[in-house]
Amino acid sequence: MVERRGRVEGKVAIVTGAGSTPGPGIATGRGTAIVMASEGARVLVADIRPDRAEETRSIIEGEGGTAAVFVGDLTQAADCEAMVRTALEAFGTVDILVNNIAAAMPGSVVDTSEVDFDRVLDVSLRTTFLASKHAVPVMAAKRAGAIVNIGSIAAFRGGNYVGYAAAKGAIHAMTIDMAYSHGRQGIRVNAIAPGHLTTPMLLANEGQTPATELRQQMANAAGLLGTEGNGWDVGWAVAFLASDEARWITGVTLPVDSGIMSVTPLMMAPQLREIPPLGS
Ligand SMILES: NC(=O)c1ccc[n+]([C@@H]2O[C@H](COP(=O)([O-])OP(=O)(O)OC[C@H]3O[C@@H](n4cnc5c(N)ncnc54)[C@H](O)[C@@H]3O)[C@@H](O)[C@H]2O)c1
Structure with a gap:
């Protein structure tokens, strides 16, 4: 009988944007930080907002896990350097980096301002580049490490x-390039879409x-399973990709999407006609 150990037992993980937009539900960064701690990692909770980061730390510690907080603006190189330091x-090393921060603003090329475009790329892409750097x-x-970049199906499906x-497409491309550059250094780089x-971010944005x-609507139309997804679903996928169980997996993008990338709108149509009550 093999003794049950946490998937990332003894590892040190940095999770960026591990606070959360206030509101009901579980954010992907916070969910990931909590799952990683519950699976045995010591977690550095990094966020620009001290209140949000402290809340995540207190949840982790309340469950008997180990966490520390770093507060900084990860669009800035100096803050990314300070985060790793x-x-x-706090913990002596870095084994795992989860790049989770993003900003989203609706709009086409015509009605998105240059300022907003640059801002979204800074927050979503530059943070991933700088934290990884x-x-x-x-x-x-x-000669060991695992990086998980949080992308999105928005890189592959219009909206x-x-x-x-653009930022998420670049994150998926960067994942492949990083996997190439650092594979021989023992570093695996994967992404989740x-x-x-x-x-909470989605519920706040769609006010x-x-x-x-x-x-x-989300439960019904978000995918093949007819159920809601949340930050825990991403957290568990990250824990797997970051763990030694995934030791021969690098350069992949894993959709965590209830199968929405596997279906066409036409084939979804019959399922969308019947809307089951939430929680059924
Ligand atoms: N909700 C969805 O449906 C969905 C879908 C696809 C992908 N995603 C991805 O999941 C991730 C979002 O995760 P979340 O639920 O944790 O979001 P969230 O907005 O609740 O949390 C992100 C955290 O990042 C922090 N942050 C923002 N800018 C920062 C900066 N410059 N430096 C440091 N911290 C900063 C915020 O304070 C916040 O606490 C993003 O990468 C997003 O693109 C979400």
């Missing part, structure tokens, strides 16, 4: 979020539609 000071050398020095789609999750109605 904080992990080294400073974490990779630590991993390379010990009138041009800046967000979440589908339409019910997260026009009442939450219950939105959740009902």
Whole structure:
């Protein structure tokens, strides 16, 4: 009988954007940080908002896990460098980096301003680039590490979020390039493409539609399973990709999307005609 160990037992993980937009539900960053801690990692919770980061830390510690907080703006190189230094000071190393931060603003190329476009790319893409830039050398020095970049199905399916789609497409491309560059250094780099999750960020952004109605639509139309997805679903996928169980997996994008990438709108049509009640 093999003794049950956590998937990432003894590892040190940095999760960026591991706070959460306030509101009901579980964010992907917070969910990932909590899952990683529950699976045995010591977690550096990095966020620009101290209140949000502290809340995640207190949830982790309340469940008996180990966490530290780093507060900084990860669009800035100096803050990314300081984040990695904080992990080294608190926990002695960095084994895992989860790049989770993103900003999304609706709009086409015509009605998205240059300022908004640059901002979305800065928050969603530059943070991933800079955090990786400073974490990779630590991993390379010990010839071991795992990076998981949070992308999106928005990179592959249209939705009138041009800046967000561009940033996420770049994240998936960057994942492949990073996997190439750092494979021989023992670093695996993978991505997750979440589908339409019910997260606090989504519920806050879609303020026009009442939450219950939105959740009902999401459960029904978000994929083949007819159920809602949330931050835990991403957290568990990250825990697998970051763990040694995935030791021979690098350069992949794993959709966590209830199968929405596997279906065409025409084939979904019959299923959309019947709307089951939430939770059924
Ligand atoms: N909700 C969905 O349906 C969905 C779908 C696809 C992908 N995703 C992806 O999931 C991730 C979102 O995750 P979440 O649910 O944790 O979002 P969230 O907005 O609730 O949390 C993100 C955290 O990042 C922090 N942050 C923002 N800018 C920062 C900066 N410059 N420096 C440091 N911290 C910063 C925020 O304070 C916030 O606490 C994103 O990558 C998003 O693209 C979500």
